[in-house]
Amino acid sequence: MAPELISSLSLWQEPFMQRALIGGVISGILGGWVGSIAVLRQLSFFAEALGQASLLGISLALLLGLSPPVLLWPFALGFAWLLRELLKRSSLSADALLSLMCSGALALSVVLLSSLPGARLSLQQLLFGDILGIAWVDLIPLALLLVVTLAYGVISRRAQILISVDPVLARSRGVAVETHRLILLGLLALVVAASIKAVGVLLISGFVVIPACVARLLSRSFNVYVLLAAGIGALSAVLGLFGSAVFNQPSGPMVVLVQALLFVMALLAGRWVAQTTTAASVDRAR
Template sequence: MIEIFQFAFMQRALLGGLVLGFLLAILGIFVVLKRMSFYSDGIAHASLAGVALGILSNTNPLFVAIIFSGILGAIISWLERKTKIASDAIIGMFFTSGMALGVILLALKQGYQPELVSFLFGNILALQWNELYIIIVATVIMVVFLAIKYKQVALMILNSDLAHVSGINVGVYTTLLYVIIAISVVLGIKLLGIVLVSALLIVPVSTAKLFAKSLKSLTVWSVVISELTIILGLLISVKLNMPTGATIVLSGICIFFLFFIVKHFDGFFPKKQSKN
């Protein structure tokens, strides 16, 4: 089984998967704690318009979708602060309009578009070097930013009122977080596709929450579970010749239920000691 990693396409797939798994696990913590699951799913579907623009203009669809979704994330954040419209309603409008625009733009392009299928359902085995470079560079920039501003972002997520009192510009940091999540979702599309990408933001963190006792342990375990999910799903998909994205998602779900079942056996995971 190890021999297959001698091939360049598997090396690109594994490296790209591990990088994206790390990034999405970190951001998944913010998504789950701030209850932004619908936002990530909405951005994923709306990014079809960015993919279509790239295909129509013969430009790298991933690069165009990143720019498109980043701008879209900033607009959604701005509208949430400047209007009385509910957040899910704003996201729902862009969710549907982005999909609609993507369908119309793709209708203008004649012939079969194999790239579109990989963006819809994910195909990391087809990841090219230029796309891998984009993923790595974007990930490094976002992770460095989050590492530097981790305390501010974490406080904003956990208690926005306290963050505001502490002098943190909640509006700016919220917008930056929306943009970062939007870009990360688009990067993850190469791995899982528009339809399934939200799973890697939600499932590893949800699994880690079953037994993590602090934000630090939640972060560490989310990354570990995410990387395990990527490796396991990738190996199974290649071995059994199954769709990679769907196999990765189901691997993550299986890991979740495994931990869920095991957790309910008393004494397996240490419990907090009560103070008398």
């Protein structure tokens, strides 16, 4: 066995690695579930905007002398609400408005960070995450968020599907469309804020969106799609951490890289299945 592999296996006995693994798996499940619904509602760019705005939340926390996680969750919720109100009231298209908000928030946060005397967090950690720095205390809100998100997912399954199929059809069946939209945006904001620690500001939208894209290529039912997205989120966190330990690379980018590789594999597998099916039906027709 390669010495790198042996040393990486022994790393799993270290508490910091175990905490990273638990945090990564919880974040992966959360990102997978919320991403699966967000992708169906075409909210991928919304997740990107929330991710970049989170840097502004962290900068403000540092400026006010607060611990970043204390301010980040309410800041993400507030920013999601602001985006939703602007999207509802503005005559600009959604992509133009999100791009504007995203760049504005990023620019302001970089200015704030550079004006802080002796910033207490490195830009590298903020941009690409610091999953190995997860403390036990960070896992408690993550676990609570997981319980709330999964419970809401089960309770609102019918509503989520009907809203994704057609909001008017959903309303005609008695679904409170606006309430469920608001709750989903809130959960998306919280999941993004909670997962920033693991994968950083720049990779967060990929972390949320890619598992859903992989699952979408492989699923022929809603239940399989959602479960697969959550499973892929968790699996890529484990494989990414393992790859990070073996190749001595930053963990956040490794997690997202694993997700991207899984997407390519799913794409190829999907094409192969389609070609095989077409060839078999041509044979049968002959």
